[in-house]
Amino acid sequence: MSEHEKPSGEPVPVGRRGGKIDGLPKITGAARFTDDLTLPGMLHGAFLRSPHAHARILSIDVSAAAALPGVYAVLTGADLPTPYGVIPVAQDEHALAVGKVLFIGDEVAAVAAVDQETARRAAALIRVEYEPLEGVFTIEDALNPDKPLLHDERRRKGDTNVLRRVFQKYGDPEAGFAEADVILESSYDYPGSTHVPLETQVALAQPHPDGKLTLWSSTQIPHYLHRIVAKVLGMREQDVRVIKPDVGAGYGGKSDPFANELCAAALARKTGRPVKFILDREEVFYAHRGRHPTRMTLKMGVTKDGRITAADFKAWAAGGAYASYGVVTAYYFGVFLPLPYKLDHWQFESHRCYTNHPPCGPKRGHGAIQPRFALELHLDKLAHAIGMSPEALRLKNTVEPDTETSNGLRITSVALKECVDKVVAASGYLEKRGKLGPNRGIGLATSAYMCGALHPIVQSEMPQSAVQICADRSGRVSILSGTADIGQGSNHMLAAIVAGRLGIPETDCVVLESDTGLTPVDLGSYSSRVTFFAGNAAKMAAEQLYAVIRAAAAEKLGGDDVVMAGGKVFRASAPEKALEFADAVQLAEERHGTLGFVGHYKPPKIGSRFRRQSVGPSPAYSFTAQVAEVVVDPETGFVTVERIWAAHDCGKALNPTIVEGQIEGCVYMGVGEALGEEQSYTKTGLHRAPSILEYKIPTVFETPEITTIIVESNDKEGPYGAKEAGEGPQLSTVPAIANAIFDACGVWMNEAPFTPDRVLKAIERRDREARRAAAEEGA
Amino acid sequence: MPTEPDADLVLTLRVNGDRKRLLIPANRTLLNLLRQDLGLTGSKHGCDVGDCGACTVLMNGAPRLSCVTLAADAEGAELLTVEGVSVGGALHPLQAAFHEQVAAQCGYCTPGFIMALKALFDERPDPSDEELNEVLGANICRCTGYTKILAAARQARERMNGRSA
Ligand code: FES
Ligand code: FES
Numbered sequence: 001m002s003e004h005e006k007p008s009g010e011p012v013p014v015g016r017r018g019g020k021i022d023g024l025p026k027i028t029g030a031a032r033f034t035d036d037l038t039l040p041g042m043l044h045g046a047f048l049r050s051p052h053a054h055a056r057i058l059s060i061d062v063s064a065a066a067a068l069p070g071v072y073a074v075l076t077g078a079d080l081p082t083p084y085g086v087i088p089v090a091q092d093e094h095a096l097a098v099g100k101v102l103f104i105g106d107e108v109a110a111v112a113a114v115d116q117e118t119a120r121r122a123a124a125l126i127r128v129e130y131e132p133l134e135g136v137f138t139i140e141d142a143l144n145p146d147k148p149l150l151h152d153e154r155r156r157k158g159d160t161n162v163l164r165r166v167f168q169k170y171g172d173p174e175a176g177f178a179e180a181d182v183i184l185e186s187s188y189d190y191p192g193s194t195h196v197p198l199e200t201q202v203a204l205a206q207p208h209p210d211g212k213l214t215l216w217s218s219t220q221i222p223h224y225l226h227r228i229v230a231k232v233l234g235m236r237e238q239d240v241r242v243i244k245p246d247v248g249a250g251y252g253g254k255s256d257p258f259a260n261e262l263c264a265a266a267l268a269r270k271t272g273r274p275v276k277f278i279l280d281r282e283e284v285f286y287a288h289r290g291r292h293p294t295r296m297t298l299k300m301g302v303t304k305d306g307r308i309t310a311a312d313f314k315a316w317a318a319g320g321a322y323a324s325y326g327v328v329t330a331y332y333f334g335v336f337l338p339l340p341y342k343l344d345h346w347q348f349e350s351h352r353c354y355t356n357h358p359p360c361g362p363k364r365g366h367g368a369i370q371p372r373f374a375l376e377l378h379l380d381k382l383a384h385a386i387g388m389s390p391e392a393l394r395l396k397n398t399v400e401p402d403t404e405t406s407n408g409l410r411i412t413s414v415a416l417k418e419c420v421d422k423v424v425a426a427s428g429y430l431e432k433r434g435k436l437g438p439n440r441g442i443g444l445a446t447s448a449y450m451c452g453a454l455h456p457i458v459q460s461e462m463p464q465s466a467v468q469i470c471a472d473r474s475g476r477v478s479i480l481s482g483t484a485d486i487g488q489g490s491n492h493m494l495a496a497i498v499a500g501r502l503g504i505p506e507t508d509c510v511v512l513e514s515d516t517g518l519t520p521v522d523l524g525s526y527s528s529r530v531t532f533f534a535g536n537a538a539k540m541a542a543e544q545l546y547a548v549i550r551a552a553a554a555e556k557l558g559g560d561d562v563v564m565a566g567g568k569v570f571r572a573s574a575p576e577k578a579l580e581f582a583d584a585v586q587l588a589e590e591r592h593g594t595l596g597f598v599g600h601y602k603p604p605k606i607g608s609r610f611r612r613q614s615v616g617p618s619p620a621y622s623f624t625a626q627v628a629e630v631v632v633d634p635e636t637g638f639v640t641v642e643r644i645w646a647a648h649d650c651g652k653a654l655n656p657t658i659v660e661g662q663i664e665g666c667v668y669m670g671v672g673e674a675l676g677e678e679q680s681y682t683k684t685g686l687h688r689a690p691s692i693l694e695y696k697i698p699t700v701f702e703t704p705e706i707t708t709i710i711v712e713s714n715d716k717e718g719p720y721g722a723k724e725a726g727e728g729p730q731l732s733t734v735p736a737i738a739n740a741i742f743d744a745c746g747v748w749m750n751e752a753p754f755t756p757d758r759v760l761k762a763i764e765r766r767d768r769e770a771r772r773a774a775a776e777e778g779a
Numbered sequence: 780m781p782t783e784p785d786a787d788l789v790l791t792l793r794v795n796g797d798r799k800r801l802l803i804p805a806n807r808t809l810l811n812l813l814r815q816d817l818g819l820t821g822s823k824h825g826c827d828v829g830d831c832g833a834c835t836v837l838m839n840g841a842p843r844l845s846c847v848t849l850a851a852d853a854e855g856a857e858l859l860t861v862e863g864v865s866v867g868g869a870l871h872p873l874q875a876a877f878h879e880q881v882a883a884q885c886g887y888c889t890p891g892f893i894m895a896l897k898a899l900f901d902e903r904p905d906p907s908d909e910e911l912n913e914v915l916g917a918n919i920c921r922c923t924g925y926t927k928i929l930a931a932a933r934q935a936r937e938r939m940n941g942r943s944a
Contacts, residue, residue: 019878026886027874029821029861033887036820198825198833198887198921248823248887249922281826487885487922657881661927665884668924692830692919700915700925 013565014500014720017657020492021506022485031246034202034218035278042204043072045264045277046119048109048126049286050101053137053356053685054148055130057099057108064125065111070118072271074126075110080266082232086224086256088458090163090323092151095232095262101130102150102321103356104685105286107259112267112275135356135685136161139295139316142353150321150354161354163323164330169347170338170406176310176345180301182385187297188374189751192318192679193672194290195363196697199248201279201287203261205268212239213269214517217261220250220486221524224457226516228257229265240265241517247486251669252362254486255526256289256324285690289324289361290679292317292352294333294370298378306388306396311346313337313371317360319352324361326352328457328615332367335616337375338405339448340416340623341397346406356685362526364669365730368449376445376735377748389433390444390739391424399448401713408610412620413723415713416446419625419647422709427627427645433743439632443739446625449728450618451718452529454603463600465533466520469498469541471549471595475567475582477502479511479541482522483534488726489658490530494538496654497719501542502549503564504581520598528724531654532620533601535719540599548595552588553579604717620715622723623649626667626732628704630740637760641671641702641737647709648729652721660708662725667706670733672698676753792853794819795863809845809853810834813860821861821890825919832918835891836860842898842917861890864897873897873935882931884922891918896932905940908933 025031062074077098085091097108109126113119134148141147142161145154150161177183203217213235219225219242226242229235247254264277279287299312315333319326334348365372383390399405401414424430424444432442456464468480479498485491495509513519522534546564553569554562556579561572570578579587589595603619627645632638644667653659676696680688689695714721738749747762786805793799794817801816810827813819813836822845825833829847836845837859838852864871870878873896883889892915899906899914906914911932915925937944 018881020881023878023881023883023886024870026883026889027870027877027893028865029819029890031886032820033823035824036814038815196921197885198831198919199823199885247885249885251921278824281828281830487887489881489884655881657927661881661884661923664924664926665922668926669921671924691828692826693828697919697921699917699919700912700929703925706924706926 012500012720014496014652014654016496016506016655020489020658021495021509022491022511033199033246033248034204034216037204037216037245039204039206039274042274042276043112043114043267043271044116044119045260045267045275046111046116046123047107047259048123050097050104050106050108052101052130052132053104053135054133055101056133057097057101058129058131060109061127062109064127065122068118068122068125070114071111071122072273073112073267075263075266076108080232080262082234084228084232084257085323086325086457087323087327090327093322095259095266103358105358106321110263110267112271137355137683137685139318139353142318142355150356162351163319163354164327164352165350166330166334167349168334168407171345173310173312173345173347177301179303179309181304182382183299183301184378184381184385185297185299186378186381186750187295188377190294190296190370190373191752192291192293192360193363193677194285194288194679195251195253196692196695197249197251197253200281200284201254201258201260203264204274204276205264206274207268207272212241213265214241214243215261215265216243216245218247218254219244219261220247220254220484221526222484222514222516223482223521223524225257225261229262232262233265233269241515244484244514247484249487250525251364252366252526253289255362258287281692282690285687286358288320288358288679291363291369292319292329292360296370296374298374300378300382302382302386304386306386306393308341308343308397309345311337311343313348315350315371317352318355318357320355320357320359322359324359325366326360329367331615333371335407336368336448337371338407339409339621340399340446341394342399344406357681364666365449365727366527368731369734372447372731373735373738373752377738377750380739380742381748391420391429394446395420409617410606412717413651413713413715414623415649415711416623416625418711419623419649420446422711423625423627423645423647426707426709427629429627439634439744441740441742441744442627442629443736443741443743444625444627445732445735445739447728447731448621448623449724449731450527451532451620451622451724452618453527454606454617454619455614456523463602465522465537466598466600467494467534467537467541468520468596468598469545471545471585473582473586473589475504475508475580475585477504477509479509479538480519481511481513481534481538482516482519483530484514484525486525488525488662489655490525490534492658493531493535493654497535497538498542500720501539501546502581504567528727531722531724532718535722536601537599539719540601541597544597544599545595548592549584549588552591553584556587619717620651620723622725622728624729624732626736628736628740630737630744632741632744632759634745634763637756637763639675639741639754639759641675641704643705643707644733644736645707645709646729647711648725649711649713649723650725651715651718651723652712653710654720654722656710659710659725663708663729664706666727666729667733668698668703670730671703674734674737674752674754675702676755678753788851790850790854792856792858794858795860803850805851807850809836809843809848809850812850813845819860819862823887823890825887832891832895833888835894835918837894837898840898840901842895861893864893871897872939873900876931876935876938880927880931880934882923882927888918888920892920892928900939906936
């Protein structure tokens, strides 16, 4: 074993630009997404959904639906009574409503029929008798003990619809505020928004004669889906195989198990035929699991010379009908606050509430986007108040590498200063701020994000990622992994790590991913964990293979200085006598036996002074700085984001083109949330904009020119130095735009999105206040 | 032309150069014809109501949203889908550029963008940036921020016009 672990000292060439190893099928139309799969005899599913936001189900009559020619099965909540949820302490969902419906669009019954049209027609024939209940639509409602509870009966007087309240306090906030020269307090509002992956949720279930089941699904977490399908269907986990085909992206929106997946499986078992269950575009807006609309207050103090002395943050989120990942959200609201700025004395209190709306969940930058918006605006306000440049205030308070935050987060690599410097220089921030003339402005924001969670959702001492690799005699290397590539390029990431170590072209690697029947467990594509966790597992496997091949080659070549590069294996001192990689593999196989290795990743045990700190800590953090340049039309309130410069510390870019793409995608999604995207509802809980057109997704015309700058801090524990790039960069975008709006026209946009009506109102308020001030001065 | 939804009709058309003759329900959309009846699943359902462009195909050389086009409208037409863009196994310069620039992240929008851009390049071999933008503006991509897509379109334009890029 010691031989496998011997460090070679040879640098690993990673960081090639350009195409992904599995990129071509997506460009030729050959890629297979779940909806592209068909099976003989396949049936199609459809839902009946609730027209009420909150109602008791008195009776369901499916007879007319069941009698419709072409219908094979109808399910209601009684058929799938087992509750589930991703978070062990929040098992509050059912595949189909049991007893009550909790939002307009909640699934009540499911039909399998010969085609989708028949299934939909049948669903419409189901008769449900409801007793409407009072709805819970606002945070005030959710906190009000006189309102009905969504889940459970009221056990104790005073029970409310708060799913989780978190309060944490570090240092001595009171003393911290006492040290401050300036203290500011503001309220902020961040809207709900949804992911809108271009592929809707699709599942295809196939029953097998031996009672087993295969489920193909557009999920980003096959592992949790696997567990929950088995649980809800009452099956053994080893009898369920979940396969994730190509996925048309997720951004967090495909992290929960969905009713269409569970119902496809149940209907397939009931009918004995394959069942495909597709959500249409409108249904995806109701399936949601997006950003929590969040109301916040933030109080912060600074000294005259710009040291942040204390903070007090409060957040209330209207989370919709089910918990989803909401317990985690409540923690994420607060635990990242002392990042990327040193903060010793602070406290936060957050409430994640239930309301009668489609459920919120994890969306890119989960739980960190809202507080980051408040905090970054607040910093600019403070900088303004003490007459310091916003970038100087930030640099003064930046966390240092290899330190620990006041709440016990272990900080390793940090290249935030470099990010700020680069983005400031590239954008001309210092020259432009305050000088771009009326209605044009520039703004800065920074942020930090996690690279996977130290503690898994389901507590376990087992590895959180595993990768298995095999070297074929032809020189091809297969990589088996449970990771879910949903477009972010994780397959390529695995190949880049393995190929880099072995000195072969990435295209000589084949990645087989996301098949719970074949691939080793990986916890999935969420919390920006894949590069750090699965990448390290791949590295561990590759290093073992490397050592075995290298030892065999050393024996053959008669020297220890063996190098593997360019598809060849040779002694550094005698490169002319090179073995082909395939020949070296064969030598190694003769010597060692079949060349298969497994690697895994389990984050280090990082002791924390704070036992309660189980949600939030990560083995590493990424850092971002962004500058936005905007133009505000003072007549219409219309904001145009012209350019964004984004510098991101991703540790090491294993493929810079892919990393740039992640940063660009983050910025884009941030621009959408800044300018108009909003998952909002009428007073009775009806979605206001359940279509791509109405929801106002930015097209190329609303998307600014984006300049990306990759900064590499080479994290000591990251795979060949790498950290995340897929979520962190979104955190800075919205506050950078808000700060630019202030620079343009002197209004603080405490409420997002920055729609023309809001901006106009803010400008009017500014003018009113200016008139009043002038009048007072005159008087 | 039959109008009742359940009436069947016979349709003759060419798809990616091949002549097809099919019996289909009159309410079949062109997208479902391609995907379900012909197994050409490269064109995607993004919204099914004409909002996203993921289903774009070329009908007699012009871009068409196949989700809101009746198959019956394609009678006698010449259709090109993403599967027909690379001829004889060679990538179209647009596809090569999309690959190199990683303009496809999840790739769900990609067929639509490639078809829309191909229609432009077929008509105007050396389009301006504004013209490229105009075409991109009709399609939604949720992954890339359009940055790499635009870079790929520009790269393809330069290469197709014999300039280095
Ligand atoms: S699927 Fe046709 S435009 Fe969206
Ligand atoms: S690449 Fe995913 S939608 Fe465009």
